[in-house]
Amino acid sequence: MATGRSHRPATRSRGIPEATVARLPLYLRALTALSERSVPTVSSEELAAAAGVNSAKLRKDFSYLGSYGTRGVGYDVEYLVYQISRELGLTQDWPVVIVGIGNLGAALANYGGFASRGFRVAALLDADAALAGRLVAGLPVRHIDELEAIVVDNQVSIGVIATPAGAAQEVTDRLVNAGVTSILNFAPTVLSVPDGVDVRKVDLSIELQILAFHEQRKAGEGRQEPDGDVPAVMPA
């Protein structure tokens, strides 16, 4: 999902399939929880259950990272936490700017899992001059005019867009121009970016619409088991 444009034919950045990369954070979260409970080792079966996947998939995923398990025993929790963190690039510090400090931007700024795990909010930016200086999550909101300077000074490579849809493309252009190469977009717009810039989007209404689709299907299925066909109510 969501890379810059139509580049990268079969994106697996270094042998690790994209689908696996997308699950590593899930494993990491489950492992972190185990680590906090001082659990020393875990089997693929247990960890898979905690992460909400099946164990064959988990083992296959881990096999792309290397042979980090012990047959007959399982995986060393601490060691795996380290390996996955390293693989994901979380052993280094990633300064992030959040643009658009409405409810959503504020929610993001306050989000704990954000600040932990290597991500540091370098600045909060908003176009509304009236917001400037106000503290959100302990940080002062700064005016969007400062965007370029902040990105350059802090070597920000990741930007989060929580602006209204209408402002998203312009903000994107400015971020990219200033040197940002990864964007997490919460605005309901398709962003266009140059090659080499990654965009991931999170879209609330799309998720809801997908749920509605399945909801409708369930309702249409009626009481009996879905063995045969659905009534086939064709449109006009």
Next chain:
Amino acid sequence: MATGRSHRPATRSRGIPEATVARLPLYLRALTALSERSVPTVSSEELAAAAGVNSAKLRKDFSYLGSYGTRGVGYDVEYLVYQISRELGLTQDWPVVIVGIGNLGAALANYGGFASRGFRVAALLDADAALAGRLVAGLPVRHIDELEAIVVDNQVSIGVIATPAGAAQEVTDRLVNAGVTSILNFAPTVLSVPDGVDVRKVDLSIELQILAFHEQRKAGEGRQEPDGDVPAVMPA
């Protein structure tokens, strides 16, 4: 992707592949924009560009819905809007409850694309009694004790969870017990639900971690480091 548990072997609810369903909202948004500009027809090429996909994929997707285009011309915008809306179940009204009215819950309540498109916020719920009665997005926050009554009275089948992680599973259980069969989860937890209940999750920190992975890869590509092994610190 986010269905209840390990059920549904190859989920395509009625011939429409899951991957296609996930793109229909994208097409719908692009079409709605065209409709507002009173554009009568679009080609697959144009619409695909607006939606951020390629045209072959779009045509294939539409072919699962039926033959709604005109060769040599393109697609009728209004007609497609209607067909996709119907397919997604957006021609009916979906009452939704949002649980957890912090910054994120408030952002969701205020989100425009939410209220439009067939989704109606039936209630905002929070465990904090101090919030009760306060207006958010024009709706009064109600206490979580009212959850069951609200779900039943409004025939709510979709619930949105914006609570802290610790509360998410309990809220889920109560929603499901009361009759909710689709859940959009913003809490960073794996929810367990009975068969037949769909869960989709949106996880901010996961998205960021995926970006960090690619960011790291880009950075590493500039230097040498092709075979990238690390000192091999084996576990105890």
Next chain:
DNA sequence: TAGTGTGAAAGCCTTCACAGCG
């Protein structure tokens, strides 16, 4: 003629099932 609709080909991703190791 311009652009849809679609078999066929090619790639991914998941699952299976079991060899092999601690």
Next chain:
DNA sequence: CGCTGTGAAGGCTTTCACACTA
């Protein structure tokens, strides 16, 4: 013996490329 690691098989998804038609 228990559990990992992994070829092989099977499914989905995307892409290709072109017949076909308004």
